[in-house]
Amino acid sequence: MNTEDKSLFQFFNEIGIINQLSSALFQARLPDGLHVSHFAVLNHLVRLGDEKTPLAIANAFQVPKTTMTHTLAVLEKRYFIRMAPHETDGRSKVVFLTDAGRQMQRDAISSMDGPLRQMADDLGAELFTELLPALERVRTYLDTHRDM
Amino acid sequence: MNTEDKSLFQFFNEIGIINQLSSALFQARLPDGLHVSHFAVLNHLVRLGDEKTPLAIANAFQVPKTTMTHTLAVLEKRYFIRMAPHETDGRSKVVFLTDAGRQMQRDAISSMDGPLRQMADDLGAELFTELLPALERVRTYLDTHRDM
DNA sequence: ATCATATTGTACGATGTCGAACTATATGGA
DNA sequence: TCCATATAGTTCGACATCGTACAATATGAT
Numbered sequence: 379m380n381t382e383d384k385s386l387f388q389f390f391n392e393i394g395i396i397n398q399l400s401s402a403l404f405q406a407r408l409p410d411g412l413h414v415s416h417f418a419v420l421n422h423l424v425r426l427g428d429e430k431t432p433l434a435i436a437n438a439f440q441v442p443k444t445t446m447t448h449t450l451a452v453l454e455k456r457y458f459i460r461m462a463p464h465e466t467d468g469r470s471k472v473v474f475l476t477d478a479g480r481q482m483q484r485d486a487i488s489s490m491d492g493p494l495r496q497m498a499d500d501l502g503a504e505l506f507t508e509l510l511p512a513l514e515r516v517r518t519y520l521d522t523h524r525d526m
Numbered sequence: 527m528n529t530e531d532k533s534l535f536q537f538f539n540e541i542g543i544i545n546q547l548s549s550a551l552f553q554a555r556l557p558d559g560l561h562v563s564h565f566a567v568l569n570h571l572v573r574l575g576d577e578k579t580p581l582a583i584a585n586a587f588q589v590p591k592t593t594m595t596h597t598l599a600v601l602e603k604r605y606f607i608r609m610a611p612h613e614t615d616g617r618s619k620v621v622f623l624t625d626a627g628r629q630m631q632r633d634a635i636s637s638m639d640g641p642l643r644q645m646a647d648d649l650g651a652e653l654f655t656e657l658l659p660a661l662e663r664v665r666t667y668l669d670t671h672r673d674m
Numbered sequence: 675a676t677c678a679t680a681t682t683g684t685a686c687g688a689t690g691t692c693g694a695a696c697t698a699t700a701t702g703g704a
Numbered sequence: 705t706c707c708a709t710a711t712a713g714t715t716c717g718a719c720a721t722c723g724t725a726c727a728a729t730a731t732g733a734t
Binding site for chain 3: 706708716722732
Binding site: 561563589590592593596597600615616617618 | 693694700
């Protein structure tokens with residue numbers, strides 16, 4: 379492994395630790411014992427629209443469909459989503475957000491307001507806005523090279 | 527939530543997705559059915575030296591000590607580490623790498639050589655080296671503000 | 675129309691993650 | 705010295721994640 383590789387390795391190492399720390403932070407503030415993965419699905423549906431199939435959501439998060447089955451079951455049991463049979467494909471289902479689900483997404487986001495503002499104050503919001511484009515490049519690249 | 531907050535939120539969102547995608551990539555190439563979390567511990571011990579206590583390792587990764595107990599048990603069962611009583615503190619243990627453990631770390635790293643080189647070629651290694659300092663700042667900040 | 679194959683989702687079992695409660699040892703003050 | 709408190713690690717139970725196998729439906733070739 380050469381120096382370049384080491385930098386990349388270190389990069390993903392930092393990503394992993396930041397993810398661990400920020401998830402823990404988020405987790406601690408989520409209401410109800412809701413898990414980060416549950417919120418992530420709600421957030422995805424709010425941002426990109428609901429009426430998605432379970433498989434489409436699983437693919438978006440790059441998790442196995444069995445995992446998504448479980449996650450959606452939790453969300454449905456708590457009435458944050460509802461699932462209906464697909465109109466034209468008998469094998470499939472469609473996921474809809476409920477009002478409670480949209481509300482929960484808003485609540486979860488606003489629960490992070492304090493810490494986010496604190497970070498913006500302490501580290502400077504520019505730090506994050508400047509990093510974003512590069513991170514998006516990496517994310518898009520990984521997303522389109524999953525079979526690498 | 528204002529615009530600044532949105533940027534920060536988006537930042538952690540990207541971090542999460544990159545982590546998910548890169549972990550999946552690592553995972554698929556790890557020998558033996560070794561999990562990313564197991565490799566991470568081996569890697570930590572190689573990089574920063576072994577002879578650490580379980581709690582010190584747990585703190586380094588910001589995971590509960592119960593999680594580390596489990597992770598270390600797996601590594602010990604596979605003879606990648608061995609654990610001995612602490613010399614001066616009867617409550618504690620000390621973790622040592624075995625030769626097999628060091629070898630496994632090398633193997634795991636070299637199994638990622640192809641993808642890492644590919645990424646360096648496609649995206650440019652500078653992208654990653656330039657991001658590193660900022661990511662380290664964020665990581666350090668989160669690390670020292672766990673109670674936020 | 676029929677049938678081989680692909681696709682969508684689920685059931686189940688194995689393992690990873692984590693919080694609460696517990697045991698053993700260490701530490702510091704009376 | 706004795707005891708209250710703190711710390712290191714484990715056990716246990718709950719839940720998340722994921723691979724394998726499976727059932728139901730769709731698709732496409734004949």
